[in-house]
Amino acid sequence: MKQDETMKVKRYDDTNVNPDFVAERKKCTFNIELLTNIIDGSSYLTETRRQAQLAVLNNESFSNLPDRYYASRDEAYAQNIRKSAAYIKLLKEDKSISRAESYFMQCLIFPNEVPPFSLHTTMFTPTFESMADEEQKKLWMPRIENYEILGTYIQTEMGHGTNVRGLETTATFDPSTDEFIIHSPTLTSIKWWPGGLGKTCNCAIVMASLITNGRNEGIHPFIVQLRDFETHEPLKGGLTIGDIGTKLGFHGMDNGFVKFDQFRIPRRNMLMKSAKVTRDGTYQKEKKLEKLKYGSMVFVRAMLVFNQAGQGLAQAVTIAARYSCVRRQSEYAPGQEEPHIIEYQAQQHILFTELAASYIFYIAGNKLRELYFTMNYDIQKGDLSDLPELHALSAGLKALTLDEAVVGIERCRLICGGHGYSAASGIPKIYTEVVAACTYEGVHPVLYLQTARYLLKVYQAALLSSSASSLPDNQSSKYIFRHLHSERPRFHFPLSFVEIVEAFERRALMCIEKASKKLDGLLATGRPHHEAWNYSACYLIRAAKAHSHVYLTSSVHEQLETVRQEDAGVYTVLGQLFELYALKSIVDHAVEFIESCGITTDQINICIERIEALLLNIRPNVLPLVDAFDFPDRLLGSALGCYDGNVYQRLYEYALNSPLNKSTVNVAYFVYYIAINIS
Numbered sequence: 109m110k111q112d113e114t115m116k117v118k119r120y121d122d123t124n125v126n127p128d129f130v131a132e133r134k135k136c137t138f139n140i141e142l143l144t145n146i147i148d149g150s151s152y153l154t155e156t157r158r159q160a161q162l163a164v165l166n167n168e169s170f171s172n173l174p175d176r177y178y179a180s181r182d183e184a185y186a187q188n189i190r191k192s193a194a195y196i197k198l199l200k201e202d203k204s205i206s207r208a209e210s211y212f213m214q215c216l217i218f219p220n221e222v223p224p225f226s227l228h229t230t231m232f233t234p235t236f237e238s239m240a241d242e243e244q245k246k247l248w249m250p251r252i253e254n255y256e257i258l259g260t261y262i263q264t265e266m267g268h269g270t271n272v273r274g275l276e277t278t279a280t281f282d283p284s285t286d287e288f289i290i291h292s293p294t295l296t297s298i299k300w301w302p303g304g305l306g307k308t309c310n311c312a313i314v315m316a317s318l319i320t321n322g323r324n325e326g327i328h329p330f331i332v333q334l335r336d337f338e339t340h341e342p343l344k345g346g347l348t349i350g351d352i353g354t355k356l357g358f359h360g361m362d363n364g365f366v367k368f369d370q371f372r373i374p375r376r377n378m379l380m381k382s383a384k385v386t387r388d389g390t391y392q393k394e395k396k397l398e399k400l401k402y403g404s405m406v407f408v409r410a411m412l413v414f415n416q417a418g419q420g421l422a423q424a425v426t427i428a429a430r431y432s433c434v435r436r437q438s439e440y441a442p443g444q445e446e447p448h449i450i451e452y453q454a455q456q457h458i459l460f461t462e463l464a465a466s467y468i469f470y471i472a473g474n475k476l477r478e479l480y481f482t483m484n485y486d487i488q489k490g491d492l493s494d495l496p497e498l499h500a501l502s503a504g505l506k507a508l509t510l511d512e513a514v515v516g517i518e519r520c521r522l523i524c525g526g527h528g529y530s531a532a533s534g535i536p537k538i539y540t541e542v543v544a545a546c547t548y549e550g551v552h553p554v555l556y557l558q559t560a561r562y563l564l565k566v567y568q569a570a571l572l573s574s575s576a577s578s579l580p581d582n583q584s585s586k587y588i589f590r591h592l593h594s595e596r597p598r599f600h601f602p603l604s605f606v607e608i609v610e611a612f613e614r615r616a617l618m619c620i621e622k623a624s625k626k627l628d629g630l631l632a633t634g635r636p637h638h639e640a641w642n643y644s645a646c647y648l649i650r651a652a653k654a655h656s657h658v659y660l661t662s663s664v665h666e667q668l669e670t671v672r673q674e675d676a677g678v679y680t681v682l683g684q685l686f687e688l689y690a691l692k693s694i695v696d697h698a699v700e701f702i703e704s705c706g707i708t709t710d711q712i713n714i715c716i717e718r719i720e721a722l723l724l725n726i727r728p729n730v731l732p733l734v735d736a737f738d739f740p741d742r743l744l745g746s747a748l749g750c751y752d753g754n755v756y757q758r759l760y761e762y763a764l765n766s767p768l769n770k771s772t773v774n775v776a777y778f779v780y781y782i783a784i785n786i787s
């Protein structure tokens with residue numbers, strides 16, 4: 109990115125900071141900058157992010173006016189389009205902007221929003237790059253990279269989302285014209301939900317059932333132009349396109365629908381890397397590459413762990429923590445000043461356990477992102493051996509971390525009392541964005557079941573093997589082999605970090621064993637496989653959750669081992685957060701740990717006591733620990749969570765800006781009450 113000499117705006121306003129915050133920050137016992145570097149991945153990435161954020165703050169085109177919480181849907185969409193145009197213009201003009209820089213910029217330009225063009229970068233382009241053949245890439249990629257083509261990813265239909273194989277849209281090959289005819293045969297086959305489809309994108313990858321020579325060959329991807337490149341009008345020839353209307357959140361996003369009515373596209377618009385239809389209508393496929401078509405779902409699921417679960421929860425925690433250090437309430441000691449609400453143990457228990465969870469999701473999410481890029485390198489070269497592992501891991505972790513994050517975000521809102529319910533707190537916006545991710549890219553029961561399917565296969569393999577050596581080191585399920593053939597250790601309390609990881613592994617192994625037994629038991633009674641599978645779902649889902657917890661604890665433990673060599677202060681606080689998250693999970697799932705690890709209820713009580721001790725340990729560092737996330741105020745968009753702690757002044761300004769305050773007597777009130785009473 110070109111450096112701008114005129115950069116003047118600071119990321120924080122560090123003048124006029126609330127004195128309570130100054131006192132809180134003095135209590136810090138560790139090096140905040142080092143922790144920030146760990147969260148970002150390196151000091152280089154911290155610096156890159158800060159430069160990118162400064163570039164956004166210094167550029168007036170990226171302002172959030174009209175106020176994002178008062179904007180109507182029309183205004184919210186228009187604002188996103190204005191900012192998108194400025195952002196894309198910048199990317200086109202400054203080719204030195206790296207991928208990382210553009211990512212950091214995008215997060216701040218569209219705070220807690222998925223902007224209308226985002227499907228272009230997260231799904232459309234990756235799917236095209238992965239599924240198109242070399243000739244197709246040469247033809248299309250320059251216009252895709254140049255944003256002349258702005259694409260979305262069209263898969264879900266009004267009647268089918270989860271069951272991708274059940275999609276009804278057809279792409280029938282017509283050899284007389286060398287074209288595919290895309291068609292929505294029913295109301296339920298209308299494509300529904302794709303981001304940016306309603307008003308913004310001019311092209312799309314459309315997933316449809318390929319029919320050639322009278323045979324249905326299953327779901328395949330096609331690149332389809334939807335709008336005229338000059339006028340942006342929907343193309344003629346059988347397209348009805350629109351916006352699907354108001355949703356829980358995503359107000360600035362035009363999630364859309366499209367009905368295809370015998371719409372024709374050239375044969376070569378089918379993406380032909382792993383399967384193709386020749387000029388005479390012959391269908392050929394490379395079976396080994398078949399699952400590549402699901403690749404972009406794996407990509408986004410893997411990214412959502414750090415991007416939505418980690419970052420979303422961390423933002424809500426930052427807001428709740430800062431507010432808790434400002435807000436005073438209730439008489440604690442008779443006759444004395446009201447304490448900050450952070451001093452109440454009940455507040456600490458919620459806040460600090462969510463703080464711990466946000467660190468765990470962030471750090472494990474970063475590791476998963478790295479793993480994705482490492483494994484995907486081979487996958488794209490045609491070696492798909494790591495794909496099942498990557499699919500199982502990303503599906504389970506997407507589900508588990510987002511399930512826990514949305515509950516955590518809501519808990520953070522609740523511990524802010526009444527002001528948490530105001531949009532000005534920033535938390536409602538974070539919640540509506542993050543909870544969307546619980547639905548898109550796959551609903552969670554379905555994703556857990558995908559993970560469980562993989563785990564049972566690994567378990568079966570482990571039963572037949574006597575060592576773990578047959579699994580590569582990067583496989584997260586290697587513990588199944590290791591523990592299946594080894595004695596359960598005696599756990600000592602309080603648990604060491606190494607013991608914590610092993611306890612999670614033992615619990616997961618037990619859940620997998622139980623799921624396997626349940627399934628086998630039902631099969632043994634003569635039930636067909638699909639029925640036995642369905643009635644084992646509760647066991648299978650428990651196994652998938654337990655396995656995902658193993659990845660969270662083991663990957664953060666691995667990070668802790670590195671930090672231990674680097675800095676004692678950071679190691680201590682990160683270790684406290686790790687322990688708190690782990691012990692709370694053990695207490696929450698006590699029955700499973702008692703049964704799998706041979707521990708007692710008394711030992712669970714030791715964990716409960718230890719949690720209380722950890723709350724006291726974490727207390728002095730609470731503000732520095734959220735400062736380490738290094739979120740600019742603009743990203744948080746919160747009167748309660750700003751860096752300077754001037755909560756009440758900002759709340760008052762927010763209220764004064766309410767559109768309802770533009771007049772002293774409201775027009776509607778005048779018309780329906782005063783005018784009627786007068787007559």
Ligand SMILES: CCCCCCCC/C=C\CCCCCCCC(=O)SCCNC(=O)CCNC(=O)[C@H](O)C(C)(C)COP(=O)(O)OP(=O)(O)OC[C@H]1O[C@@H](n2cnc3c(N)ncnc32)[C@H](O)[C@@H]1OP(=O)(O)O
Nearest residue numbers: 222230263269270272399402405406411415499548549550
């Ligand atoms: C540094 C960069 C940072 C970037 C940051 C980015 C942040 C992003 C933030 C914000 C942007 C996002 C904005 C919104 C985007 C929203 C987009 C959408 O929502 S698009 C719609 C998604 N739709 C679903 O997810 C449907 C869910 N359904 C499915 O996934 C499948 O169809 C499923 C799993 C239910 C299929 O089930 P079956 O049983 O019918 O499977 P069969 O198709 O027959 O396949 C069976 C085999 O394929 C494997 N498989 C299934 N899915 C796989 C996959 N994804 N990858 C690999 N293998 C897969 C299975 O494990 C199985 O393998 P075996 O036979 O056991 O070996």
Ligand SMILES: Cc1cc2nc3c(=O)[nH]c(=O)nc-3n(C[C@H](O)[C@H](O)[C@H](O)COP(=O)(O)OP(=O)(O)OC[C@H]3O[C@@H](n4cnc5c(N)ncnc54)[C@H](O)[C@@H]3O)c2cc1C
Nearest residue numbers: 261262263264268269270301302303544547548549550551
């Ligand atoms: C904000 C948002 C953005 C989106 N963006 C896009 C996009 O860009 N492109 C796109 O193509 N799609 C998009 N989607 C669609 C999204 O991917 C689907 O909504 C999602 O995959 C779920 O499908 P469905 O809505 O049909 O739910 P269904 O599949 O009908 O599921 C409904 C419920 O039934 C249960 N269920 C269903 N099947 C099973 C099963 N096999 N086992 C157990 N339980 C089951 C689950 O509880 C599930 O929640 C978006 C959705 C949202 C909310």
